[in-house]
Amino acid sequence: MVGNPVQTARIYNSRGVDELVFLDIFATEQDRNLNLKLVSEVIKECFMPVSIGGGIKSLEDINDLLKIGADKVVIKTMALKDPKFIKDAVLFFGSQCISIAIDVIFKDQEYVIKTGPNFDEMNLTDFLNSMEDCDVGEYLLCSTDDDGMMNGFNIELVDYVSKLTNKPIIAIGGAGKPEHFVTLFETTNIEAAASSSIYHFTQYTPQDVKNSLKTRGFNVRL
């Protein structure tokens, strides 16, 4: 998000977006917790599902977020560090509210996951298998190379991952115009995409994207 998150959430709610994903992408790196007060203010604006992520390290962190109205929590670093934690979280809160963020880069002819400055790179397929084993609820699949570039989704990556799992996948990274969403849904078998740059830096609104999909025969909520 750019600007004031609470105002932005209010606008997204009034524009009828299908879901809000709110990530504090520097929480882990800067070794701090989510600002619960701010997150709570954001959630208050939303009458649609909300996923919250950033710096989640314990079952208590998850519980804090669910208690203030988050529908799902998004976990990245802890999933790479400690799959057992993810397993516990799924058992305790149910798989439907545990979303896993996967930030993928293409390096030396294979997909690997950026694991932060202090970890080794991990093979994407190995990581996915460990998460499948935990029965997580969904994946937020981000192509780091394409994120913010607004040149289209990484279709190849989405297609590759979608064949490895039967869980819902939200594709992130690369959307710059409504046509990019059409291409994504026409060429892969996933059903969700998330994006921010397109709404912050172009004239397109979520409604424009949905209208484009609708005219191409996709079942979207208008």
Place this chain on the structure above:
Amino acid sequence: MIAIINYGLGNLASVKKALDAISVESVITDDPTEIRNSSAIILPGVGSFQQGMQNLRKSGLVDILTDEVMNKKKPFLGICLGMQLIFTDGTEPEPCKGLGWIKGKVVKFKNNGMRIPHMGWNELVDVDETKFSKQCQGDYYFIHSYHAIPENDFIVSSKVNYTEKVVASVSYDNIFATQFHPEKSQKVGLELLRNYFEKLS
């Protein structure tokens, strides 16, 4: 005053927020007196069936809820897990007993290639027009891996098409329960809640 049952599971804050938005007074509670004195009961819930029943038993609320809903016929709204728990039998993660107010079983989606959990917006089909006014028909938000199969089909007031047509809501006597989340379904969801509580008052 509407009692939103607090049994340590689920989206209590979201339900309260939705009721606040439509100016319906409610309280999140596990207090027996407050529940007894309420004008209607909402059982929300997110999580597993077995955990849900365990929590209800632990909080000592099973008998009170059953008495209020089944004997005193207090209006009851169940949401998601709160709908599933009113059935006789659950299977999540293993076979277990529910509240048993409605005969039927809650089972996992058949794996026929569709992505599970069923997560996202979907339209209601086979809608009972007497239960859903025109303004309340549309897309609702679903998030579930299990669905209910009632013994008697006549209590089903709407369905959703995912892997096959499955139950989206049941309506029977003083019970109305939804697999979807009206509190998360923006305008149409708030409209459904407004309608529901207007009819009660």
